[in-house]
Amino acid sequence: MLAESLALTAALFIIGVMGVLIHRNAIIIFMCVELMLTAVNLTFVAFSRFYGPAGQVFVIFVMTVSAAEAAVGLAIIIAIYRHRQTVNLKDINLLKG
Amino acid sequence: MLLQSAVALASDAHPLAGTIAAWVWLLPVLPLAGFVINGLLSLNSAHFGPSDPNTPDHHPHSEGAAEAPVISHGEEEGAAGDDHHAVKRHRWAGVTSIVGPGVLILSFLLALGIWRAMTGVEMEAPFIQRYFSWMPVGDLHIDAALQLDQLSMLMILVVTGVGAVIHVFSVGYMQDDPGYPRYFAYLNLFVFFMLVLVLGSNYPVMFIGWEGVGLCSYLLIGFWFNDKAIADAGKKAFIVNRIGDFGFLIAMFMLFANIGVLDFVGVNAKALELGVGSGLVTAICLFMFLGCTGKSAQIPLYIWLPDAMAGPTPVSALIHAATMVTAGVYLIARSGALFSLSPVASLTVAVVGAVTAIFAASIAFKQWDIKKVLAYSTISQLGYMFVGVGVGAYVSGMFHLVTHSFFKALLFLGSGSVIHAMHHAYHTTNSHEDAQDMRNMGGLRKYLPVTCVLMWIGTLAIAGIPPFAGFFSKDEILGEVFLRAHGSNLASASWLGMPGSGVLYAIYAIGLVTALMTAIYMTRMMLYTFHGPNRTGATEEQHLHEVSWLMTGPVVVLGILTVIGGWLNLPRAITDVVPLGRPAVLDHWLEPTVGAATARLSAGTREIPASTEQLLILGAVVIAVAGIAFAFAWLKPARLVPKRDAPAEEGFERVVANKYYVDEGIDATVVRPTYAVSKTFLWRVVDVGVIDGLLVNGSAAIARGFGWLGSRLQTGNVGIYAWVLVVGVVALLGAFTLR
Numbered sequence: 001m002l003a004e005s006l007a008l009t010a011a012l013f014i015i016g017v018m019g020v021l022i023h024r025n026a027i028i029i030f031m032c033v034e035l036m037l038t039a040v041n042l043t044f045v046a047f048s049r050f051y052g053p054a055g056q057v058f059v060i061f062v063m064t065v066s067a068a069e070a071a072v073g074l075a076i077i078i079a080i081y082r083h084r085q086t087v088n089l090k091d092i093n094l095l096k097g
Numbered sequence: 098m099l100l101q102s103a104v105a106l107a108s109d110a111h112p113l114a115g116t117i118a119a120w121v122w123l124l125p126v127l128p129l130a131g132f133v134i135n136g137l138l139s140l141n142s143a144h145f146g147p148s149d150p151n152t153p154d155h156h157p158h159s160e161g162a163a164e165a166p167v168i169s170h171g172e173e174e175g176a177a178g179d180d181h182h183a184v185k186r187h188r189w190a191g192v193t194s195i196v197g198p199g200v201l202i203l204s205f206l207l208a209l210g211i212w213r214a215m216t217g218v219e220m221e222a223p224f225i226q227r228y229f230s231w232m233p234v235g236d237l238h239i240d241a242a243l244q245l246d247q248l249s250m251l252m253i254l255v256v257t258g259v260g261a262v263i264h265v266f267s268v269g270y271m272q273d274d275p276g277y278p279r280y281f282a283y284l285n286l287f288v289f290f291m292l293v294l295v296l297g298s299n300y301p302v303m304f305i306g307w308e309g310v311g312l313c314s315y316l317l318i319g320f321w322f323n324d325k326a327i328a329d330a331g332k333k334a335f336i337v338n339r340i341g342d343f344g345f346l347i348a349m350f351m352l353f354a355n356i357g358v359l360d361f362v363g364v365n366a367k368a369l370e371l372g373v374g375s376g377l378v379t380a381i382c383l384f385m386f387l388g389c390t391g392k393s394a395q396i397p398l399y400i401w402l403p404d405a406m407a408g409p410t411p412v413s414a415l416i417h418a419a420t421m422v423t424a425g426v427y428l429i430a431r432s433g434a435l436f437s438l439s440p441v442a443s444l445t446v447a448v449v450g451a452v453t454a455i456f457a458a459s460i461a462f463k464q465w466d467i468k469k470v471l472a473y474s475t476i477s478q479l480g481y482m483f484v485g486v487g488v489g490a491y492v493s494g495m496f497h498l499v500t501h502s503f504f505k506a507l508l509f510l511g512s513g514s515v516i517h518a519m520h521h522a523y524h525t526t527n528s529h530e531d532a533q534d535m536r537n538m539g540g541l542r543k544y545l546p547v548t549c550v551l552m553w554i555g556t557l558a559i560a561g562i563p564p565f566a567g568f569f570s571k572d573e574i575l576g577e578v579f580l581r582a583h584g585s586n587l588a589s590a591s592w593l594g595m596p597g598s599g600v601l602y603a604i605y606a607i608g609l610v611t612a613l614m615t616a617i618y619m620t621r622m623m624l625y626t627f628h629g630p631n632r633t634g635a636t637e638e639q640h641l642h643e644v645s646w647l648m649t650g651p652v653v654v655l656g657i658l659t660v661i662g663g664w665l666n667l668p669r670a671i672t673d674v675v676p677l678g679r680p681a682v683l684d685h686w687l688e689p690t691v692g693a694a695t696a697r698l699s700a701g702t703r704e705i706p707a708s709t710e711q712l713l714i715l716g717a718v719v720i721a722v723a724g725i726a727f728a729f730a731w732l733k734p735a736r737l738v739p740k741r742d743a744p745a746e747e748g749f750e751r752v753v754a755n756k757y758y759v760d761e762g763i764d765a766t767v768v769r770p771t772y773a774v775s776k777t778f779l780w781r782v783v784d785v786g787v788i789d790g791l792l793v794n795g796s797a798a799i800a801r802g803f804g805w806l807g808s809r810l811q812t813g814n815v816g817i818y819a820w821v822l823v824v825g826v827v828a829l830l831g832a833f834t835l836r
Contacts, residue, residue: 017823024816
């Protein structure tokens with residue numbers, strides 16, 4: 001039971017990672033990050049089924065933080081779009097050394 | 098004051114504990130307080146330095162200095178020393194006149210009290226007062242501690258006693274100088290450091306005093322620093338002294354590296370661990386002696402002392418004749434435990450002393466500046482002291498130190514009175530002649546009768562005429578050299594392949610010849626200054642008169658000391674014949690401090706019959722009398738002409754008058770090559786090329802290169818950052834799982 005759950009969450013997580021790595025649209029990358037967080041949440045829940053409720057508590061925490069992160073992240077993306085008229089990460093390299 | 102409880106703890110059982118000797122810290126602190134007060138007063142004035150050289154009132158001098166080589170600046174400059182402008186007395190001069198000499202007199206009274214306490218008790222071990230731990234680093238434990246024993250007591254009495262007298266003289270000599278409080282601040286500071294030097298209970302504390310007196314010497318030589326030649330003389334003294342101090346430092350390092358202690362008691366106890374006659378102890382002693390040659394103006398580092406005469410005359414008397422320059426003699430006497438282990442080093446000290454004595458005496462023959470004569474005579478007499486401590490006759494060396502401080506301070510202060518009177522005469526008549534040149538003097542006996550008599554006393558003392566102080570002390574040194582030439586440890590040692598006995602006989606012969614020369618050149622100085630016709634000038638002569646009692650008074654005190662100083666240590670050979678008083682008082686007094694070292698070096702000395710000793714003494718007196726008589730017969734003051742009309746010297750006389758061109762030689766072999774190397778190699782290659790180019794700009798370039806490499810990683814592209822992150826995480830996880 002646990003092995004299947006973990007295989008699912010690992011697959012979800014890797015899909016998220018690959019999305020972050022491959023895509024260039026900030027919105028899509030953002031959604032992939034959310035997917036990774038969800039995969040982690042699922043892992044917590046799966047573990048809590050066997051090791052007690054601590055995992056579920058963590059899930060609440062992660063969801064709270066990811067909600068905050070989503071608000072801030074979307075705000076940043078909107079701000080960048082208003083300045084540059086684009087959300088393509090290829091065109092955004094202000095920190096180039 | 099500081100940590101009284103610790104003090105009480107440290108000196109429990111000593112017989113001096115609880116007596117006035119516990120106040121020993123006050124001895125140096127009093128002059129320090131004087132320094133602070135006078136220093137603050139000197140800050141409260143319109144101008145800090147000497148008066149402006151561009152005012153028309155200024156006395157032009159030193160025509161010869163401009164073309165003189167760099168190192169020999171300050172030749173004829175002492176004349177500037179006595180500039181008295183239209184009286185611009187400092188507003189706080191009155192306070193300074195009380196505080197300056199006052200602290201010294203208090204110090205002297207305290208020293209007398211401590212001396213009284215010391216004579217009352219039997220003390221074998223030195224009385225050491227620890228105030229705080231100064232350098233507790235690893236195995237190195239150095240306390241700020243003062244040590245009171247018979248040797249330091251003798252020095253304290255000399256420093257505070259002669260110091261107080263010279264401070265009083267300075268009031269008369271300097272009170273019209275605009276920098277008067279500054280002068281006394283420096284002079285008080287000097288006494289403070291000198292007392293630290295003689296009271297320190299370990300080499301590092303002594304070194305603080307050693308460096309401090311060097312600093313004050315520099316400040317006081319360059320007191321009238323708006324004259325470049327005078328400022329240069331100060332710098333020369335400081336730099337030459339630094340060379341010697343380097344030797345002293347090396348000796349301390351070697352001592353600590355090998356026996357791990359630096360306090361005198363510890364060194365005395367552990368000195369034997371260095372090995373009798375070992376190369377190590379010889380090296381330590383020779384490095385230490387290098388320090389002494391700097392401070393005490395011996396060959397090869399004597400060159401600064403004649404130039405130091407550019408300072409005010411009382412400074413020459415106190416620092417460059419009576420106290421500071423004798424520090425080297427004190428250091429060797431203090432380190433007797435080390436020097437007595439190395440006959441080679443001891444013989445080196447004696448040989449250098451003897452050569453310096455005769456060399457400086459020969460230069461004194463052709464000097465015209467009255468202070469220069471005394472400067473070279475000081476170097477020569479210091480040579481005698483080093484002969485004394487070199488042959489292990491530490492008491493004799495210290496004895497000559499004490500008597501010399503009396504009669505040389507007397508002679509310097511006397512010359513100060515002469516210069517003061519001469520300068521006054523030239524100043525009143527607006528003449529720009531040299532107030533220190535003996536060719537401009539002559540016949541001053543008539544105008545300065547008191548000074549003349551007192552200086553004759555000093556001259557007879559230095560020449561070695563009984564019963565004046567110099568006779569006893571100089572004779573004792575020569576007698577000890579003669580005594581040790583038979584059979585002592587020194588005589589059986591070999592020095593550079595020569596038998597020690599032969600070396601000692603040679604030193605004795607040099608000592609006798611130097612005594613003859615001393616008698617001649619000192620009489621020459623007296624004859625040219627005080628006798629014969631006056632050469633000052635017809636109008637100037639009207640203004641010559643005796644100086645004030647403030648200046649003659651201190652000289653009288655020194656005159657009395659010069660007459661009775663010999664009673665400190667009467668030789669047995671004389672008291673057996675003439676019942677003058679208790680013999681060998683100083684021998685007895687210094688026995689606990691230097692007795693062991695003396696015994697070690699003189700072990701095996703054969704007694705010589707008293708009649709031989711008396712014959713030697715008689716011979717020395719005959720030589721001194723012959724010297725004076727010869728000078729009277731040979732020198733014709735009447736034929737001298739004033740400086741401006743004097744013809745240039747010819748041949749060998751010119752070589753001597755120019756001090757054997759030693760300064761020029763050093764200039765050509767050391768100073769100029771140093772400049773040349775600095776300018777071409779050190780500056781252009783080492784500084785510009787290596788330091789600026791390679792090290793400073795080079796390291797900057799390396800940092801910039803790495804920065805450029807690092808900046809290539811920062812593409813600003815978030816996708817690449819994410820790739821790097823993921824690859825990193827995968828690599829780490831892989832490494833952990835596969836391990």
